Amino acid sequence: MSKEELIKGLNEDLSAEWGTIIRYTYQAGRSFGILGAELREIFARETQDELGHAAFLTDVIIDLGGEPTTMPQQFEKSQDLKAMLELDLKMELEDVQHYIEHAKIADELGNVELKMKVEEMAADEAGHARELRRLLKGL
Ligand SMILES: [Fe+2]
Numbered sequence: 001m002s003k004e005e006l007i008k009g010l011n012e013d014l015s016a017e018w019g020t021i022i023r024y025t026y027q028a029g030r031s032f033g034i035l036g037a038e039l040r041e042i043f044a045r046e047t048q049d050e051l052g053h054a055a056f057l058t059d060v061i062i063d064l065g066g067e068p069t070t071m072p073q074q075f076e077k078s079q080d081l082k083a084m085l086e087l088d089l090k091m092e093l094e095d096v097q098h099y100i101e102h103a104k105i106a107d108e109l110g111n112v113e114l115k116m117k118v119e120e121m122a123a124d125e126a127g128h129a130r131e132l133r134r135l136l137k138g139l
């Protein structure tokens, strides 16, 4: 694996992070009622995590000599809370997989700091997935 492939992979992750920030902000606006109030708090908290991930990826891509994307990954809009959360769970699990793959590439390239930080982001996304799974259980 080359540095260029790592930059490409991290840029896909960055696009996914921008997309998630927009998705959670949109979904918070579409959340009503008592469950909606709880969801808005969770979306607000998770958005802060995703913003941290996006800022980290932006810095790292520049440090690696790449150009960080500012294009968010598109998503399917829904007004149904259950459908929203199911999509979010699917996307979080995909993010976990991507970060695990990209941590491996960072490791192969001998970049221990990046490997560990990307693994940490995989763990953050797995935590988000766990929270979403618990919410879905109650629906
Ligand atoms: Fe994230």
Ligand SMILES: [Fe+2]
Pocket: 020, 046, 050, 092, 095, 124, 125, 128
């Ligand atoms: Fe996440």
